[in-house]
Amino acid sequence: MIFNSLAFLIFFPIVFFCYWFLPRKQVRIQNILLLVASYVFYGWWDWRFLSLIAFSTIVDYVLGLKIDKSENKKKFFLVLSIMTNLGLLATFKYFNFFIESWVDFCSIFGYEVSLSTLNIILPVGISFYTFQTMSYSIDIYRGELKPTRSFINFATFVSFFPQLVAGPIERASNLIPQIEEQRKWIHxxxxxxxxxxxxxxxxxxxxxxxxxxxxxxxxxxxxxxxxxxxxxxxxxxxxxxxxxxxxxxxxxxxxxxxxxxxxxxxxxxxxxxxSITEFWRRWHISLSTWLRDYLYIPLGGNRKGIVLQYRNLFITMLLGGLWHGSSWNFVVWGAIHGILLGLEKKFNLLxxxxxxxxxxxxxxxxxxxxxxxxxxxxxxxxxxxxxxxxxxxxxxxxxxxxxxxxxxxxxxxxxxxxxxxxxxxxxxxxxxxxxxxxxxxxxxxxxxxxxxxxxxxxxxxxxxxx
Structure with a gap:
């Protein structure tokens, strides 16, 4: 379902009135309503991919609890969460791109390689909700967030329909507390x-x-x-x-x-x-801050010298470009932004x-x-x-x-x-x-x-x- 469709213009008023006419103290019922509405919203496009978002939700809910409870296997459960989410992305978004790129690369050196691609439909919003659930697991591992014990609340966080298919990429530390507490009507x-x-x-x-x-x-x-x-x-x-x-x-x-x-x-x-730096502070802020906090800073940020800072900026923007799509166009787009960010730092053009x-x-x-x-x-x-x-x-x-x-x-x-x-x-x-x-x-x-x-x-x- 898309916002600018007749279906949504009928769907949202129904959800809105049901939501606010429910007993306001029963937050759990409101959350169940939001969860059901979110699955209807997503399933309207293709109901088959509801199983995919449900799988991602279950995996990260369980692993979030494991990361919090475990003493010796925190990193193992974190890696398992990250690999699961990246595996979903790699399969549904990048599998054919990697195969075709490898065939083209081999052909440059005169080798004819015949590999099969898959007729895979890209699930709407997969890049957004996988990043959202990954940050949840990482924040728990870092000790910055306690996992929610309610599966309903977590499933609502992952699938909340306003931002499900194209963001903003909401952090669990911001959204889950709002899901757990009573909401008030404010004029x-x-x-x-x-x-x-x-x-x-x-x-x-x-x-x-x-x-x-x-x-x-x-x-x-x-x-x-x-x-x-x-x-x-x-x-x-x-x-x-x-x-x-x-x-x-x-x-x-x-x-x-x-x-x-x-x-x-x-x-x-x-x-x-x-400046390009300021542009990325103002453009798609939820993605740019996600890349900063979960990629650029873990790579070393600006803490290990100016040369490595250039490298970290370039890698971050390169992968940020690839996140947008399985095409060399996006890789080049991200790489150019990475180079320009480095040049601005080098020549103090801010x-x-x-x-x-x-x-x-x-x-x-x-x-x-x-x-x-x-x-x-x-x-x-x-x-x-x-x-x-x-x-x-x-x-x-x-x-x-x-x-x-x-x-x-x-x-x-x-x-x-x-x-x-x-x-x-x-x-x-x-x-x-x-x-x-x-x-x-x-x-x-x-x-x-x-x-x-x-x-x-x-x-x-x-x-x-x-």
């Missing part, structure tokens, strides 16, 4: 959550989907378009992926807030960054204050790197760069002029709103409650009208493929 929380959901739908339906209608044809067939068209697509894709993914996060965070939960912020206006010109430079650098993220193949990525830097710039192909005007309209409103947030240092998570009743109603109705007018189809969110 301002409702205003904040509802407003953030509306903003999320606007970002997805009006802005991201509108941009996709304009640029998908260019990226799908770059050979028939000129350099100006490709440059337009490159710039617009930066906005598409931001408003698509931040829109998903907004809906997830707002939905959780309506149910009495507080998620961590996942985006903090990343395109106002003045400004302390906002600088408009550095902001524009960072935006265009990030936009160019997104080419590897969006292109259908590595060959297409190289082809696009060749066109960008070798062809003359003529008038770009804009397709349907009405579609382009829709994009410019939605993009202007979305960027204008982000500028207000940035200049006033306001976070979207608390914006709704700062408005008086009249302003809240007028703005909400305006956003809702735009969503209804521009809604065309229930297109998937970009990060569903990861």
């Amino acid at each position: 301002n929380r409702f205003k904040d959550g509802f407003f953030q959901i509306l903003i999320g739908f606007f970002r997805k339906v009006v802005v991201a989907d509108g941009i996709g209608a304009v640029i998908d044809g260019i990226y799908n067939e770059p050979d028939i378009h000129n350099a100006s068209s490709i440059l337009m697509a490159v710039v617009l894709y930066s906005f598409q992926i931001y408003f698509d993914f931040s829109g998903y996060s907004d809906i997830a965070i707002g939905t959780a807030k309506l149910l009495g939960f507080d998620f961590k912020r996942n985006f903090n206006l990343p395109y106002f960054s003045v 400004p302390k204050n906002y600088n408009f010109f550095k902001n524009i430079i960072i935006f265009f650098i990030v936009s160019l790197i997104w080419v590897f993220f969006r292109s259908l193949s590595f060959h297409d990525s190289i082809f696009i760069f060749n066109k960008l830097f070798s062809e003359d710039y003529l008038l770009p192909y804009v397709g349907n002029i009405n579609s382009l005007m829709t994009v410019l309209y939605g993009l202007f409103l979305a960027i204008f709103f982000d500028v207000i947030l940035f200049r006033r240092n306001i976070h979207l998570e608390s914006f709704g409650s700062k408005l008086n009743t009249l302003s809240f109603s007028i703005i909400s109705v305006f956003i809702l009208i735009n969503i209804v007018l521009f809604y065309s189809s229930s297109s998937n969110f970009i990060y569903f493929q990861f």
Whole structure:
């Protein structure tokens, strides 16, 4: 089930009203309702993969208790948990990629290797909930978290539907205590959550989907378009992926807030960054902090000298790129970010204050790197760069002029709103409650009208493929 579908618009109000009309002191019943709702939400896509998330839940619940109780086998149970989760990822997400890469590698040296690949469907959200359960086991091993004794509570933590398929990647230390305690209805929380959901739908339906209608044809067939068209697509894709993914996060965070939960912020206006380092502090924060805490720091972080720090940054971003997908495009995308992070450390290119010109430079650098993220193949990525830097710039192909005007309209409103947030240092998570009743109603109705007018189809969110 996806947020921007009719099924969800029927599903969530039913869950919402059942949830709050239950006796509030019976937290266990609320959690059972959330667990059942989460499995319905996930099973709506493909019920067969419910067994996969149930298996992951059982394994990490049992091993979490084992890690906590054991004196001599803590590391063994931790390794077993990590290997189980990585094994699921390797099988369902990377098996064919590794096989095909090995065959291609052997062919370089003249060896013809014939290996079979599997027709495996990638389960939605597997990258997110495996990282979430891995961090649970690691935190217990480190002594930073006590395991929950309630299987219902843990299963709810793993499968909680607002963030199940595309994050944010919630830590057990933040979410499980909220699952275990009684939730209270707070009026301002409702205003904040509802407003953030509306903003999320606007970002997805009006802005991201509108941009996709304009640029998908260019990226799908770059050979028939000129350099100006490709440059337009490159710039617009930066906005598409931001408003698509931040829109998903907004809906997830707002939905959780309506149910009495507080998620961590996942985006903090990343395109106002003045360095690549700052960009990663503002972009997909739940993933970047996960990689920092569970990969970069264990590798040594910046504690073992500058050379090893460069290595650790590079490895972290390389694997972060591979986490996004089983393609060399993602590996190269992550590697470039790792190199740029190292260069910023080397030459001390980290400004302390906002600088408009550095902001524009960072935006265009990030936009160019997104080419590897969006292109259908590595060959297409190289082809696009060749066109960008070798062809003359003529008038770009804009397709349907009405579609382009829709994009410019939605993009202007979305960027204008982000500028207000940035200049006033306001976070979207608390914006709704700062408005008086009249302003809240007028703005909400305006956003809702735009969503209804521009809604065309229930297109998937970009990060569903990861």
